[in-house]
Amino acid sequence: MYDANRLVVGFDLDMTLVDSRDGIVACMQSALGSRGVTATPEQLWPLIGAPLLDNLAHFLPADQVEAAADDYRADYLVRAIEMTVPLAGARELVQAIHGAGGTVLVVSAKNPPAVTATLEHVGISPDVVVGDLFGHDKSAPLREHGATSYVGDHVGDIQAARAAGVTAVGVTSGPADADALRTAGADLVVDDLCELVPRLAELAAD
Incomplete structure (x- = not known):
């Protein structure tokens, strides 16, 4: 007791x-893809749970990370919630x-x-x-x-x-x-x- x-x-x-993996992967791929970067689910899966800025920094130069994070967050509220x-x-x-x-x-x-x-x-x-x-x-x-x-x-x-x-x-x-x-x-x-x-x-x- x-x-x-x-x-x-x-x-x-x-x-x-x-x-939440499907939504996270989809939004990450969109934020990265709009900047000419391709990331596979296998690359993104181990990163789930870590800070967004750190995860984006694995793929993007430092001067693109903040804008990519803004795009990700906006996209997440529109698309990823329903996928969770x-x-x-x-x-x-x-x-x-x-x-x-x-x-x-x-x-x-x-x-x-x-x-x-x-x-x-x-x-x-x-x-x-x-x-x-x-x-x-x-x-x-x-x-x-x-x-x-x-x-x-x-x-x-x-x-x-x-x-x-x-x-x-x-x-x-x-x-x-x-x-x-x-x-x-x-x-x-x-x-x-x-x-x-x-x-x-x-x-x-x-």
Whole structure:
């Protein structure tokens, strides 16, 4: 048993709560293609979850990155939201946390308007949404909101949880496999969020 006040679960967004790969790839290819650059899904897939400017900088000269990011963000709100679906167990896990009296926060590298639009589209209602943060930078809102655990698919998410001093939970729905997540310091690794629904005690504070 646990005190509901000590169940505050943070989540990454892309490839943790939602499968957004098709929309991300389509918008990246459009932003790059308009600048004469071709990128395959295989090249883009490992980058999902990292900051947009960093990802674009893999393919474009520095003086084109900001404009490409503006194009990507505008295109994303028009096209990619509708292409996004919840991952297995995402809605059920969020509902279980709320049903137990706990708090849900989403901390993502995606910009806040896209985070909010994506969550509304897939029917997930967190208590707190924070955007534009990646890796260790995510630890600040986790500490601020009293998170007891953080769930993510990227090694940067695990690093954020460790930096915040909370339980680090890796899910293998993204580019990183179980070994990579454990090497980064994950306390727990699951294949999908369905596995966590009956395990809320492991996401709460001791």
